[in-house]
Amino acid sequence: MGLLDQRFENGNVFITSLENLLNWARLSSLYQMQFGLACCAIEMMAASASDFDIMRFGIIPRATPRQADVMFVAGTVTLKMASRIKRLYDQMAEPRYVISMGSCANCGGPYWEHGYHVLKGVDRVIPVDVFVPGCPPRPEALLEGIIKLQEKVRKESVVKKSA
Amino acid sequence: MTAEEIYNNLKAKFGDAIVEAKLDALQPWIVVDPNRTKEIALFLRDEPALQFDSMMCLSGVDYNGGKLGIVYHLFSMVHKHKIVLKAHCTKENPHIQSVSSVWGTANWHEREVFDMYGVVIDEHPDLRRILLPYDWEGHPLRKDYKVPEFYNGMKVPY
Ligand code: SF4
Numbered sequence: 001m002g003l004l005d006q007r008f009e010n011g012n013v014f015i016t017s018l019e020n021l022l023n024w025a026r027l028s029s030l031y032q033m034q035f036g037l038a039c040c041a042i043e044m045m046a047a048s049a050s051d052f053d054i055m056r057f058g059i060i061p062r063a064t065p066r067q068a069d070v071m072f073v074a075g076t077v078t079l080k081m082a083s084r085i086k087r088l089y090d091q092m093a094e095p096r097y098v099i100s101m102g103s104c105a106n107c108g109g110p111y112w113e114h115g116y117h118v119l120k121g122v123d124r125v126i127p128v129d130v131f132v133p134g135c136p137p138r139p140e141a142l143l144e145g146i147i148k149l150q151e152k153v154r155k156e157s158v159v160k161k162s163a
Numbered sequence: 164m165t166a167e168e169i170y171n172n173l174k175a176k177f178g179d180a181i182v183e184a185k186l187d188a189l190q191p192w193i194v195v196d197p198n199r200t201k202e203i204a205l206f207l208r209d210e211p212a213l214q215f216d217s218m219m220c221l222s223g224v225d226y227n228g229g230k231l232g233i234v235y236h237l238f239s240m241v242h243k244h245k246i247v248l249k250a251h252c253t254k255e256n257p258h259i260q261s262v263s264s265v266w267g268t269a270n271w272h273e274r275e276v277f278d279m280y281g282v283v284i285d286e287h288p289d290l291r292r293i294l295l296p297y298d299w300e301g302h303p304l305r306k307d308y309k310v311p312e313f314y315n316g317m318k319v320p321y
Contacts (some may be wrong), residue, residue, distance in 0.1 A: 050201050079314045079315070079317060079319065080295065080296045080297070082317055083315065084239065098257075108321055109321075112321045116308070116310040116311075116319065117295065117303070119317060119319075120319075120320070120321045124317060124318060125317065
């Protein structure tokens with residue numbers, strides 16, 4: 001039996017700080033804004049499928065930004081798409097997090113020089129918490145990014161916003 | 164039917180509207196008058212001996228030096244023969260007649276040519292940009308295109 005189970009079993013009482021409880025709840029149910037942009041989205045889908053099973057981290061795709069906590073920007077952000085991404089981000093309720101997945105979303109990727117239509121990094125329009133490098137990153141890399149984000153959320157404070 | 168025969172057919176029917184041809188190329192091509200593409204296309208589709216019922220591809224080209232064009236790859240499902248049609252225009256007067264009433268496939272392809280090369284497709288039912296946003300300036304696949312510094316407040320260059 002793990003530590004947590006025992007704590008629950010001993011009279012159904014356990015003591016923690018409110019901050020810890022909130023952070024634990026948040027990091028264990030990071031609902032995902034469900035959308036993908038290019039080839040990286042295929043790897044994101046692979047991460048959601050049975051082999052990698054993203055749901056064990058509490059990540060459930062939601063089809064509306066109102067219910068989402070984290071946005072995976074998986075793929076090439078064109079200038080046409082950038083304003084839509086900004087709007088989707090604005091529609092998400094706080095606290096909200098962004099994982100930029102792949103070279104395209106990080107810095108323009110293969111389109112950095114001749115991509116007149118590509119935004120060179122999604123951090124030019126919305127704040128990014130975790131950058132996952134790769135073209136495309138393997139699903140494991142995305143999972144690593146998620147764990148990094150969870151670490152970040154774990155350290156958050158109720159009174160002071162960390163980022 | 165060979166490219167030679169197709170060319171002779173067209174030449175007999177349209178005379179001056181058939182500008183130029185290269186029939187010994189790997190894909191034999193015929194250059195036609197950009198203002199008469201529609202009737203030529205209609206003839207190619209409906210003439211029983213030709214029956215080009217399938218337009219495989221429609222592409223825009225910037226030939227450099229102020230010359231633009233459209234290349235049409237045609238195929239006949241009935242006779243199993245192919246031909247390439249070309250229409251040229253200049254940057255000063257970029258007008259080519261639409262063939263979307265002849266081959267429905269052409270509709271979006273022509274919008275793409277308009278979007279990327281700024282060739283105005285005359286008589287097109289719905290000539291809008293298809294890929295780029297409506298407020299985009301310029302036509303990016305032209306050789307003299309310069310990438311803008313900003314688009315809607317977003318910096319474009321790396
Ligand atoms: S980073 Fe590579 S794999 Fe990912 S969207 Fe860009 S080109 Fe595709």
